[in-house]
Amino acid sequence: MPLPSASLYVHIPFCRKKCSYCDFFSVTNGEDRYRTVLSEILHQIKYFLVSYDFPRIETLYIGGGTPASLPSDILNRFLSDVRNLIPRIHSEFTVEVNPENVTEGLLQILEQRGVTRLSMGVQSLNNNVLKMLGRNTDSERTLSALACINRHWPGQKNFDIITGIPGQNMKEALTDIKSIAAFDPDHISLYSLTFEEGTPLFLKLNSGNIQKLSEDVEITMYEASLNLLESIGYNRYEVSNFSRAGFESIHNMGYWEMKPYFGSGPAGVSTIPGTSGPVRVENPKNIDLFLGGEEEKWGWVYEKIDSPSFFVEHLMMGFRLVRGIDVQRIKQVFSVDLQTIFPRTLHRWKPFLQQNGRFLALTRNGLNLLDSFLSDLLNEFDPSNIKTCTWP
Numbered sequence: 001m002p003l004p005s006a007s008l009y010v011h012i013p014f015c016r017k018k019c020s021y022c023d024f025f026s027v028t029n030g031e032d033r034y035r036t037v038l039s040e041i042l043h044q045i046k047y048f049l050v051s052y053d054f055p056r057i058e059t060l061y062i063g064g065g066t067p068a069s070l071p072s073d074i075l076n077r078f079l080s081d082v083r084n085l086i087p088r089i090h091s092e093f094t095v096e097v098n099p100e101n102v103t104e105g106l107l108q109i110l111e112q113r114g115v116t117r118l119s120m121g122v123q124s125l126n127n128n129v130l131k132m133l134g135r136n137t138d139s140e141r142t143l144s145a146l147a148c149i150n151r152h153w154p155g156q157k158n159f160d161i162i163t164g165i166p167g168q169n170m171k172e173a174l175t176d177i178k179s180i181a182a183f184d185p186d187h188i189s190l191y192s193l194t195f196e197e198g199t200p201l202f203l204k205l206n207s208g209n210i211q212k213l214s215e216d217v218e219i220t221m222y223e224a225s226l227n228l229l230e231s232i233g234y235n236r237y238e239v240s241n242f243s244r245a246g247f248e249s250i251h252n253m254g255y256w257e258m259k260p261y262f263g264s265g266p267a268g269v270s271t272i273p274g275t276s277g278p279v280r281v282e283n284p285k286n287i288d289l290f291l292g293g294e295e296e297k298w299g300w301v302y303e304k305i306d307s308p309s310f311f312v313e314h315l316m317m318g319f320r321l322v323r324g325i326d327v328q329r330i331k332q333v334f335s336v337d338l339q340t341i342f343p344r345t346l347h348r349w350k351p352f353l354q355q356n357g358r359f360l361a362l363t364r365n366g367l368n369l370l371d372s373f374l375s376d377l378l379n380e381f382d383p384s385n386i387k388t389c390t391w392p
């Protein structure tokens, strides 16, 4: 089925060391499988391109895992092969890097292969925090990576920052943000630490070795961090994402706007149109299954997404945006009017909502209560109201 355009995410499932808070799929002992996995990823990308015949690839995002942890000759070759398959990327090409991988040579490779945006998980410049997070770097190494990027990287840059770390106080959190922002990124993703089940940090928490910040402290810290970022010129455009004007992440906007995307590589997920409505196709979080290749359909798990569930996904993504959810688009895709199907919730939340043209958005205070708002919407939701879905 021809699509107007689509985005592509590539998951490189390798890391040098596993961070203690991370539940993304990656392995640390994969050296002997770098080449086979990358070659299978290329094969899968080719399959997507041929099966769907896109007039254009909107954005390409290579993440993981740590793509930049691959040896430079292997990474260079892989990026070159990807570009042979996709010579033209319409609006954005991002690659994730970590401080311990950044060298002038790496940045040159990325630039030569047409990468337009680099995204680095900085997380913190405080050694206690980096240690708590189990990062494979320290403050000195991270500062030198930031300086190297500022000297040698001509493209856009995003830095990820995490706050709400056990033992962290407000002053430390704000100092961290100021020091990282001093390297002048175009975009900052600011997250509050979450304890994902099964991670070493989660186990430490459960065994009482560390203590979570209280919810009040965590919220106050996030609010102060947000104010700081806004005061130095970063606009919040999504719950956890901030940018200078015009530097929003186009790739991630695609997720929040529920545009079609392909995910290649172990753990990569696609949301694409099927023969009778949207489908989700998940690559396994297992390298051996993925290497079964096209013959075994890469171990895919298919799920046909029913219209009511897909509608709920649109709500959960759309209300994350400061701009709000596109009410006209909802009407076009699901033939429903939000006011008609959520009269009680929209009335009750009126003080926290604002209509800006075709967008219905939570106010700044409302966005802090996003989870409660979504839960009220879901409580009022009657799936029988959603009968059709014309997507994308």
Ligand code: SF4
Residues within 6 Å of the ligand: 014, 015, 017, 018, 019, 022, 023, 024, 026, 064, 065, 066, 098, 121
């Ligand atoms: S480097 Fe990134 S993907 Fe790898 S373990 Fe750390 S946070 Fe997870």
